[in-house]
Amino acid sequence: MTATSLADRRNAAISRGVGVTTQIYADRAENSEIWDKEGKRYIDFAAGIAVVNTGHRHPRVIEAVKKQLDRFTHTCHQVVPYENYVELAERLNEVVPGSFAKKTIFVTTGAEAVENAVKIARAATGRQAVIAFGGGFHGRTFMGMALTGKVVPYKVGFGAMPGDVFHVPFPVELHGQTAEQSLGALKKLFAADVDPNRVAAIIIEPVQGEGGFYPATTAFLKQLREICDQHGILLIADEVQTGFARTGKLFAMEHHGVVADLTTMAKGLGGGFPIAAVTGRAEIMDAPGPGGLGGTYAGNPLGVAAAHAVLDVIKDEDLCNRATSLGNRLKQRLESLREKAPEIVDVRGPGFMNAVEFNDATTKLPSADFANKVRLKALEKGLILLTCGVHGNVIRFLAPLTVQDNIFAEALDILEASILEARSA
Structure with missing residues (x-):
């Protein structure tokens, strides 16, 4: 053929x-x-x-998945839970930046992780609005599209986006947009379009992915963290593309000493098998009621097994x-x-x-x-x-x-x- x-x-x-x-x-x-x-x-x-x-088919990842295949492939964790899901949550709670108590949920894709992070932020704060950055990419679901800062090909032809989503320019000095200007745009947004006391979260990629691989500076992220703290806004780090050793740290936010309230991850976590996660402050993660989070395939046992092996390989190699x-x-x-x-x-x-x-x-x-x-x-x-x-x-x-x-x-x-x-x- x-x-x-x-x-x-x-x-x-x-x-x-x-x-x-x-x-x-x-x-x-x-x-x-x-x-x-x-x-x-x-x-x-x-x-x-x-x-x-x-790498494709890393021997340790393949071995871990084969072992899980011989035990069971699916029960739906919300129906019959399993230990390796719990253990992986414990591992992520330990390694995701932040010295506070954390909790984790598993889903299947990066877009799902972002969607659930927004749900959690809204439930925890009682607020609705979310702020993202121009050029950012957060998925192809409707909230993911709304947060994404690029029209073609991601939004064109798909009609109205969910409301209460706002954008400010991402700082890219190469294209004439300084960090000071981006922070100024955020302040103008608060003055002209949305009361900061109505904002549940600001979501940012520490290094923009689809947007052009532009890294945010430490100074910018620290100032963003201060603004969030000032107004009671949650900071979401979208580490879907930056996570799992890609940037020279397990998570890109580690380069800056800035801690997000919620971290989304997927891609590299599973080493080729579908799995995604949201990890965050325990009290924030507990805001949704039982049944408010999850999914039939969320935390599939094969993806969980692969993720354990990926974390081992990153450390051992x-x-x-x-x-x-x-x-x-x-x-x-x-x-x-x-x-x-x-x-x-x-x-x-x-x-x-x-x-x-x-x-x-x-x-x-x-x-x-x-x-x-x-x-x-x-x-x-x-x-x-x-x-x-x-x-x-x-x-x-x-x-x-x-x-x-x-x-x-x-x-x-x-x-x-x-x-x-x-x-x-």
Whole structure:
């Protein structure tokens, strides 16, 4: 079966709303490599969008899931609970930032985690309004879409969004938006549009994901925390993409010494198996009544087993330090190309959550075209890359933290060649 015929079948059978970045149809994968149905091998610098931080089919993750398969696959925790769910909650309560007592719930996706964090915040505060940031991404459900700060493709055509959701600009100095201006916009919002005493929560990604991999500064997050404390607003850290060693810490908020009241997580937690969570202050997490939270598949035993193994692997293989080392090597290589490729205007990101941003060399305007040329050149050479950003001019790097050194070096060579070739394409 060729990729062309599979693509034809896909187009005939699946809604066009499910977009795809490549026409690679995976047949098998191992650590940082994927082989397609035709036997071609690719280096994976997408990791399922920051899901397989521990690599495709990490032996310890697979072993843990196989053991759970031999016991049971589903009971619904709300009907017949099980110990590994409880144990994983205990582990997350211990490692999520904050020295206070915590509690956790499990759901299935990052969007579900965000939805439930908002529900919990509203129940705990008795308030309705929620504030998010331009360029942020929080999911494709209706509340997730409302919180997301990008219209196309996430909101267009889907009608009215839920009310009482407000946005302020995310600070990106590269694009002329300072932290002071963002905080000023928040104060104007309080003066003109929503009483801060009606705001349940402010949600923020410590490093914007789909928005372009822009990191928030420590100073900005500290001031945001102060504003929340001043007005009795809960701070939600969306760590769905930043979590589980990706930024060089287990959670990105650890870089800043700023503690959120609620933390959402998914993606890297399950190492390829669906699981998500919300962890927060115990008294806040207990605000909803029994039955107000949960879901049929929430905390599926296979996902829970995988998550236990992921946490073990991150610790035992020192993946936080590995992320920092890999990210430094990648950023150094990209910085060395600036003279040869003036389209590069920024190289950034903590740990191994890195990005390179491109402008047109002549107009100096963001160039989605150049970023896409680099992506396609790399794909021809067997390297899978993802673009992102409000302008579509950013390439983000999300390779497994377990990528082998020789394969990483090969990928860097392909990346350099692709950038230089894109200049003449």
